[in-house]
Amino acid sequence: MVFYLVGNDSDFQxxxxxxxxxxxxxxxVVKIAGxxxxxxxxxxxxxxxxxxxxxxxYVVTCECHGFQFDVTTGEVVGIPLxxxxxxxxxxxxxxxxxxxx
Numbered sequence: 001m002v003f004y005l006v007g008n009d010s011d012f013q014x015x016x017x018x019x020x021x022x023x024x025x026x027x028x029v030v031k032i033a034g035x036x037x038x039x040x041x042x043x044x045x046x047x048x049x050x051x052x053x054x055x056x057x058y059v060v061t062c063e064c065h066g067f068q069f070d071v072t073t074g075e076v077v078g079i080p081l082x083x084x085x086x087x088x089x090x091x092x093x094x095x096x097x098x099x100x101x
Contacts, residue, residue: 003091003098012036012097017060019051023101027088030071032058036090038099039074043067044083 004022012018012031019041020027028041028051037058041050048064055061059077061068068077074085089100 001100003089003100005096005098007097009092009095009097015055017051017053017055019049020099022088022099025101027099027101028060028071029090029097029099030055030060032071036092036097037071038088038090039069039071040085040087043069044085045081050085 006020006029014031017028017030020029026041027038029036029038043050043062045067046064048062050060050062053060053063058071059068060071067082069085070077074087076082076084091098
Protein backbone atom coordinates (compact mmCIF):
# COMPACT_ATOMS: atom_id res chain seq x y z
CA MET A 1 0.00 0.00 0.00
CA VAL A 2 1.26 3.45 -0.96
CA PHE A 3 0.49 6.96 0.31
CA TYR A 4 -0.83 9.37 -2.35
CA LEU A 5 -0.77 13.14 -1.92
CA VAL A 6 -4.29 14.64 -2.02
CA GLY A 7 -3.52 18.24 -1.07
CA ASN A 8 -2.25 20.70 1.47
CA ASP A 9 -3.75 21.11 4.92
CA SER A 10 -4.78 24.63 3.90
CA ASP A 11 -6.88 23.16 1.02
CA PHE A 12 -9.29 21.51 3.49
CA GLN A 13 -12.03 23.32 5.39
CA UNK A 14 -13.39 21.74 8.57
CA UNK A 15 -16.25 19.29 7.84
CA UNK A 16 -15.89 19.69 4.06
CA UNK A 17 -16.07 16.36 2.23
CA UNK A 18 -13.85 16.10 -0.84
CA UNK A 19 -13.55 13.30 -3.36
CA UNK A 20 -10.34 12.02 -4.95
CA UNK A 21 -9.27 9.26 -7.27
CA UNK A 22 -6.38 7.81 -5.29
CA UNK A 23 -4.45 5.10 -7.07
CA UNK A 24 -7.58 4.19 -9.04
CA UNK A 25 -9.79 4.11 -5.92
CA UNK A 26 -12.61 6.61 -5.32
CA UNK A 27 -11.97 8.05 -1.86
CA UNK A 28 -13.74 10.69 0.24
CA VAL A 29 -11.50 12.71 2.58
CA VAL A 30 -12.90 14.88 5.36
CA LYS A 31 -11.21 17.01 8.02
CA ILE A 32 -13.09 17.15 11.33
CA ALA A 33 -11.73 19.10 14.30
CA GLY A 34 -8.24 19.01 12.80
CA UNK A 35 -8.22 15.24 12.17
CA UNK A 36 -8.42 13.62 8.75
CA UNK A 37 -10.51 10.60 7.78
CA UNK A 38 -10.86 8.75 4.48
CA UNK A 39 -13.44 6.18 3.39
CA UNK A 40 -14.70 4.91 0.07
CA UNK A 41 -16.61 7.57 -1.84
CA UNK A 42 -18.99 5.18 -3.59
CA UNK A 43 -22.04 4.24 -1.49
CA UNK A 44 -22.18 0.48 -1.14
CA UNK A 45 -25.96 0.61 -1.65
CA UNK A 46 -26.33 2.16 -5.12
CA UNK A 47 -22.95 3.63 -6.12
CA UNK A 48 -23.83 7.27 -5.31
CA UNK A 49 -20.94 9.59 -4.36
CA UNK A 50 -20.87 10.02 -0.58
CA UNK A 51 -19.06 13.35 -0.92
CA UNK A 52 -22.33 14.75 -2.37
CA UNK A 53 -24.14 13.72 0.80
CA UNK A 54 -24.62 15.40 4.17
CA UNK A 55 -22.22 15.35 7.10
CA UNK A 56 -23.44 15.61 10.68
CA UNK A 57 -20.72 15.12 13.26
CA TYR A 58 -18.87 11.99 12.12
CA VAL A 59 -21.74 10.52 10.08
CA VAL A 60 -22.19 11.02 6.34
CA THR A 61 -25.65 10.45 4.87
CA CYS A 62 -25.84 9.42 1.21
CA GLU A 63 -28.03 11.87 -0.66
CA CYS A 64 -29.51 9.16 -2.89
CA HIS A 65 -31.21 6.86 -0.38
CA GLY A 66 -30.22 8.06 3.09
CA PHE A 67 -27.81 5.30 4.07
CA GLN A 68 -25.34 6.46 6.72
CA PHE A 69 -21.68 5.72 7.38
CA ASP A 70 -19.26 6.62 10.16
CA VAL A 71 -16.41 8.53 8.46
CA THR A 72 -13.92 7.38 11.10
CA THR A 73 -14.36 3.66 10.35
CA GLY A 74 -16.60 3.26 7.29
CA GLU A 75 -19.08 1.30 9.41
CA VAL A 76 -22.77 1.47 8.55
CA VAL A 77 -24.80 3.52 11.05
CA GLY A 78 -28.20 2.12 11.93
CA ILE A 79 -29.50 -1.05 10.34
CA PRO A 80 -26.58 -2.80 8.59
CA LEU A 81 -28.42 -3.78 5.40
CA UNK A 82 -25.45 -2.92 3.24
CA UNK A 83 -21.69 -3.39 3.34
CA UNK A 84 -19.44 -0.99 5.23
CA UNK A 85 -17.22 1.44 3.35
CA UNK A 86 -13.53 0.71 3.20
CA UNK A 87 -11.50 3.07 5.37
CA UNK A 88 -8.03 4.34 4.57
CA UNK A 89 -5.12 5.68 6.58
CA UNK A 90 -4.51 9.42 6.25
CA UNK A 91 -1.37 11.25 7.29
CA UNK A 92 -0.54 14.92 7.47
CA UNK A 93 3.14 15.69 7.30
CA UNK A 94 4.78 19.07 6.65
CA UNK A 95 1.36 20.52 5.77
CA UNK A 96 0.72 17.82 3.12
CA UNK A 97 -2.26 15.43 3.32
CA UNK A 98 -1.81 11.90 1.95
CA UNK A 99 -4.03 8.81 1.81
CA UNK A 100 -2.79 5.21 1.75
CA UNK A 101 -4.66 2.81 -0.55
